[in-house]
Amino acid sequence: MNALVPMPVMLPMLGAGICLVLGRSARAQRIVSLAVLSAVVVISGVLLWKTDASGPQVVDVGGWGDLGISLVADRLSALLLVVSSIVTLCVLAYSLGQGIVEYGRDTPLSVFHPTYLVLVAGVSNAFLSGDLFNLYVGFEVLLAASYVLITLGGTAARVRAGTTYVVVSLLSSLIFLIAIALVYAATGTVNLASLASRIDDLPDGVTLILQLMLLTAFGIKAAVFPLGAWLPDSYPTAPAPVTAVFAGLLTKVGVYAMIRVQTLLFPDSPLEGLLLVAALLTMVIGILGAVAQSDIKRLLSFTLLSHIGYMMFGLALATTIDSPIALAGTVYYVIHHITVQTTLFLVSGLIEIRGGSTNLDLIGGLARVSPVLGVLFFIPAMNLAGIPPFSGFLGKVALLQAGAESGTWLAYVLVAGGVVTSLLTLYAMAKAWNRAFWQAPPDSVEATPAEGALHGGDAVAVDAPRTSAMPISLVVPTAVLVAVGLAFTVAAGPLFGIAERSADELRDRTPYITAVTDAADR
């Protein structure tokens, strides 16, 4: 059964190789990618069931025991794997559908599939890694793939946005690398389970430096407030499916790394106050940015930034209060946010096709033109804003409850900040809804192509709002993701149960550590 653990990394890598070989045949590439990602969904599902039933699953890949690379699937990793693989599969289906519309001179088909599979492999590797250096490798794999995807086609706007993204990511990788060297110098190991016990023996100052370096590196990737300014500028220019998968997954990998490191290595973290303040600023400043935007993609990028703050909030509280609710809330919020944010970016791609643009000044009246699109936008938008029956509401309630349980004045400030952010999200979403779907379309629009490029959108689309029917192959994957988002509400009980058990596992630490040491001794 443990043999399944490396599969989510290995299969996409193999698939990427096969896709490269089959570069001439678009059809074969599609079949391979779809087959690989479907297999990953099934395997992740089995892994989740297995880890939930019988504890963390460990594979010692190198056979070097404590020295080599171990891959660990515990409840948190498995849960994130399941959600991310479903999301990546849907986005792949969407991008195949978009092939009808967008593949052409600007998007070389032969590069997309292998790169996308490498990205998936990197994400899975990061989730499964039980070793700090392998986590770095996982990050690099997914980043290298994302560099290619974000500059796909090499148009001027994408090169401009990509440059910032690449340079910032490079710096964060360097900080991470330096942190690993320091960790090794201080402890003589990079295995997370061994580190967990050895870090306790270090002097407080050394521990603090290591923790701050790691958190800074992950904070850049997760786009936490002072480190996240690169995000809203670089994401919107990429093709819709690419932005969708970036928005859903890449920042969450950073959040995952933070959760893992904070709970496993630094459970007695002295940085609660710092994290809480960062969370508050991330939430409020991000959402104020969103309110000011008039392009749907940029607006969504800012809400993405803002809602990272909720996850930081739960994580900061996790070490201080004596119940798993904060961490469980964070885990639930992460999986909710992966799905919803991806869905919204896919829908914005549909809006671009149906309305001709994502700029709110150029479109309008879409509710009459396409009620289906209206429904597809409305549900995830309300979900993101946290309207009661949806999963966004449930996650926020758990986090706010944790804040109230903590009882410090700072936590109450955060609770208030969370509520305000939620309201402002609702405002931003309602604004987007009103202007795109209800308001009458502007009759004369004169935007120059240069303007379009400057706004980060597709220059052609803004230049002449050109509308066309939505292909059914794009609507179906989007609708599936909307349904997955709704399923988080329907299955909220069992899901929150898993989230709570994974939070217990994270707080306890011993199941993870014993599983890894047992595997190393075998």
Place this chain on the structure above:
Amino acid sequence: MSANLTLIVTIGVLFATGVPLVLERSLSRILIGVLLLGNGANLLFLVASGRAGHAPIVGAPDQRASMSDPLPQAMVLTAIVITLGVTAFLLALSYRSWQLNRNDDVQDDVEDALIKRLADLDEASTSFDDSEGGVADEEGSDESEATSGGDHR
């Protein structure tokens, strides 16, 4: 653990020269800066591995005590390969940027550029409550519909 002073001074010099280069505007300078910083980080792994010794793994079992630590070397190799790949990509990117713009400068953030232009024109954003509607700005928005809040495109 006693650390090698030469290595540490070298790392210091590499970081000190790398950081200002990364802060430059030109992508090729950033590239050199990243290379310097990357090499500094790689040397840091050698410091982390402790005292230098005999070639690891190959030696006889009784030499184990005098061997160098092999693990950081493996990590450095990996890190070097990754830096190589990313450097190649960055080079390609700066070449593409030169093809498109005849320079390889990192360009302004779109939002910054828009705000700077508004400032140059000495104009408030369209959401600014100026009652008379003001002038149609060059973003092409119709002043009459600049109604919703906070909209400075």
